[in-house]
Amino acid sequence: MEIEKIRELIKLAKEEDLKVLRVGDMDTEVHIETKGGRDTVVTEHSGKNKASADGGQDGLHTVKATQVGTFYTHKEENSTENFVEAGDTVSSGDQIGMIEAMKVFNDVLADAGGVVEEILVGNGETVEYDQPLVMLRPKED
The missing domain is CATH 2.40.50.100 (RNA polymerase II/Efflux pump adaptor protein, barrel-sandwich hybrid domain)
Known part of the structure; x- marks a missing residue:
């Protein structure tokens, strides 16, 4: 997933005051957690089924x-x-x-x-x- 797309997702999570936003497709999963609209943590997993x-x-x-x-x-x-x-x-x-x-x-x-x-x-x-x-x-x- 492109970094610009991740930035857009972070911005969306903050604007909508979401605590958790998880977006994924076949190869990638992005998990964003916010604390009161600030402090954002992003985790990106490629090939998420790889154990x-x-x-x-x-x-x-x-x-x-x-x-x-x-x-x-x-x-x-x-x-x-x-x-x-x-x-x-x-x-x-x-x-x-x-x-x-x-x-x-x-x-x-x-x-x-x-x-x-x-x-x-x-x-x-x-x-x-x-x-x-x-x-x-x-x-x-």
Whole structure:
């Protein structure tokens, strides 16, 4: 998306006193949040369905954050039980955590099978879009 179009969206959000404006198409999503018509935050995601990428480090696979928010490794608020621990075997589609954004909890799913080598983010830490969360060693067939 062109920067001029993003500037127009920011201006629109301020003029209409919108708290949140989200616009997207097949490849790009722009999320704008304002606080009382000032302080604007813009997040642009290209290829928003991309959940992870190969880490390249010793053949490890990196599961990355699909959005900005607070990452939770614990299954419940007052629990110490994690979704996964280092050494656990996961399959594609298994839940490995949650990201909370604007009071909405979104599951973080493994997009590949393997053994959890390392959890890179602690429970309750803020994460950025595309930030590495978990390193997996792919299963050898």
